[in-house]
Amino acid sequence: MKNAKTVLCMLFVMFFIFSVNAESVKNVIFLIGDGMGIPQITLSRVVNEGHLVMDTLKYSGLISTHSASNNITDSAAAGTALSTGYKTTNGMIAVTPDGKSVKTILELAKESGRKTGIVTTTTVTHATPACFTAHNAARGNEYEIAENQLLTGADVMLGGGFKRYAKILDKVSAKNYQLVKTRDELTNIKSGKVLGLFTESYMNYELDRTVDEPSIALMTRKALELLKNDNGFFLMVEGGRIDHAAHANDPVGTVYDTLAFDKAVNEALSFAKLNRDTLIVVTADHSTGGLALGKKKYEYFPEVLKGFQHTPDFIISLMKPDFSDAREIMEKYTGYKWDDKDVKTVMAEKDCKRPSYYSLGGQATYVFTKIINNKAMIDWTTSDHEGSMVAVMADGINANLFTGMLDNTDIPVKIAEAMGLKLK
Ligand SMILES: [Zn+2]
Structure with a gap:
């Protein structure tokens, strides 16, 4: 009888500890593959001999991606949903459809005393990173977004897009940012606020990256090193050009930029192994291109893509x-x-060179890419975005919040909850 009482008492204490004392997490690493739909992940895994680092994250679910204005979202409305928890009109940056600014998860983390950072392979003023660090009714206002980002003052901002900052370098230094423009300069920074702008516009696709450009994995590792502190941090990392390759219906750029993004996920996991107070969330803002793996006869041939050393373009x-x-x-x-x-x-x-937005080689690239798709027996329905659900994967403290069927607006609300904060 006495033993039974003791056991009951212990069970009660254990229940109390586990249910009431839910632990909030100190560090959050939020990784977004732009345009990284489930077919993109699948194809990349198969080309990479059947494994991805993101597959090893313990929890997963699906999120719906429609915007307030369209069944198919753009990166601005999707970024707004993922950063603020609000649906908005396509093209808008962290404001509601009526133009009201809404707090971003990065701003909330900063208010809580955490350090903050963004990493991208597009321009740092591009839709996804802008949605975490600025508010604007139009994603195209990248010069205004740059000014706005300096006011927000994230501790680390790394990516492309020097031209958007070229005219406000005095403000950059007034805000105590160290400006770096090459991989070596980035490596040499040991502390303090950093603005890394490694290209005039977008950074190159992973396969075409120059020696002076850091990889997304290196940018992530460096950001983690700079952000690590006793109060914690929030870091958003975007694999931004998976989307561009998919717009061009280029399976090579799509796969190798997804694999480069996967290496950034690996950096996050390595950090979390040594720093247990960390939550990792990986998702996509939408799927791009309507990629379909297979055209007929229950087969496709990913091996066609295995030997590429550069993108078709x-x-x-x-x-x-x-x-x-x-x-x-x-x-x-x-x-x-x-x-x-x-x-x-x-x-x-x-x-027949026809310059176009995503493709320098124009018609020749288009024709070459089409041949590659035909050889691999894969196809695409659109050169724009596509409306299906995308995956969310999570690991670390409170990662169990990111399971089941969710909406993109749930994600930042749950990240805030994981940090013991309230977003909206
Ligand atoms: Zn896009």
Whole structure:
């Protein structure tokens, strides 16, 4: 009888400890693959011999992505949902459809005494990072967004887009930012606020990255090193160009930028192993391109993509103006034996350079990319975004909040809850 009483008493104490004393987390690393739908993740995993670091996160769920204005969101409305918990009109940055600014999870974390940071492979003023660090009715106002970001004052901002800051460098130093423009300069920073702008506009795709550009994994590692402190931090990391490759229906850029993003997830996990007070959340803002794995006969051929050393667009740009070395260049940088027919199809576009937003090689890149998709037996429904649900994965303290069927607006609310804070 006495033993039974003791056991009951102990059970009660244990219940009390586990239920009432829910632990809030100190550090949050929120990683967003822009345009990284489930087909993008699947294809990248298969090309990478069946494994991804993000697969090892303990909890997962799905989130709906529609915006306040459209069944298919853009990155601004999706970023707003993921940063503020509010749906808004496509194109708007951390404001409601009527233009009212709403608090972002980064601003809330800062108020709580945590350090804050953003990392991206697009411009730091681009829609997704802007949604965490600025408020604007139009995503295109990147000069205003830059000014706004300096006021918000995140401790670390790393990515592309020097041209948006070029005219306000006095304000950058007035706000005590150390400006770095190369990988070595970034590596040499040991403490303090940092603005890293490694390219004029977007950073290059992972496969085409120059020696002076840090990888997304290196930027993430450095940001974690700079943000680590006793009060904790909030860091948002965006793999921003997965989306651009998918807009161009380029499976090569899509896969290798997703794998580069996965290495950033690995940096987050390595940090969390040594710093237990950490929550990692990985998701996408939407899926891009309507990527479908398979066109007929229950098969597709991801091995076609395995030997690529550059994106198709970059490979086209390496050819002589008359494309006379097309075969040599194609085989050297793709690791693939191309048929005469395919080489001729590419060569036929030598005079047909058509500059476009996502693709420097224009029509030649378009034709080459189409051949690659056909060989791999994969296809795309659109050169814009697509409306299906995307995955959310989480690990660390309070990661169990990120399971089941959720909406994108739930994510920052739950991140706040995990930190013991209230977003809205
Ligand atoms: Zn997009």
